[in-house]
Amino acid sequence: MAASSKALIPETLTGNEDWTIVLPRHGKQRRNSPRIITPKEQQKPWCPSEIESDPHRESMLFQRMLNCIKKMESSQFYQNFVDQIQTPEVNMQMVIYGIGSIELYEPPRLQLSLAILMKRKFSWVGDIEVFDPILSATEARVLEALGCSVLSVNEQGRRCAMKPTLFFMPHCEAELYNNLLQANWGVMLKHMVVFGNSFEMYHQHVTEFKSSTIVNTAKHVLAVRRFSNEFGIDVISDDYFAAFHDSGWHFFNPDLGIELQLI
């Protein structure tokens, strides 16, 4: 894959016979569909701490999200972002982990707007599933009104990519990326793309500051650099800095002939 203006999504993911091609199921909620998880995973049922959604807050937040989506869609940031994406030959479901509170903060609203616009613009983007343990019932209702499914289980980021999956994980903790990579370590890395923090920067941090925390909690993040390509995105304006700085795409090319080493 060339690091050109058309750097993203496609080439590493095309022509892969191992993949099941899944057609998008627009508008269908998939809360109860089976998901494959690693045996190590401790799936924990989850429900928002606030028992009921507040209808007033819900309609305010829904309107706020619509405004944010509009703002994002007309921005130069978004134009550059979509120009960088080349259409893959497979459909991909999207899993959003760690979106944060869309009611309290603007960066999560901008991040969610970008994900929703991707689904609207690209027919190859399938259903969107979202999970963050801090979501309130009001936020969960608004997410569903926007066409997303909110998971009722905390997967700890350990979803196995049995089918092509775009993991949208803006500014998550290193541990969450690590859980995801660990769960898919090996051939399944080929089935996934991650949008999130720069893994290269974690590596630089370890090299420069000898951060033992990252070394201990993000072994797979550090090791995957040898089997992956990273493409940063252009943030362009200050409006989008908080939501997207140091973010980019990760594509994986595991060498299937050898067991992937962690060091």
Ligand SMILES: C[S@@+](CC[C@H](N)C(=O)[O-])C[C@H]1O[C@@H](n2cnc3c(N)ncnc32)[C@H](O)[C@@H]1O
């Ligand atoms: C550093 S914050 C980023 C929030 C937001 N994306 C932003 O940029 O402001 C990381 C987020 O990951 C969420 N998180 C923690 N554990 C998680 C899990 N098991 N699954 C999904 N999200 C999780 C946290 O609740 C938090 O909202």
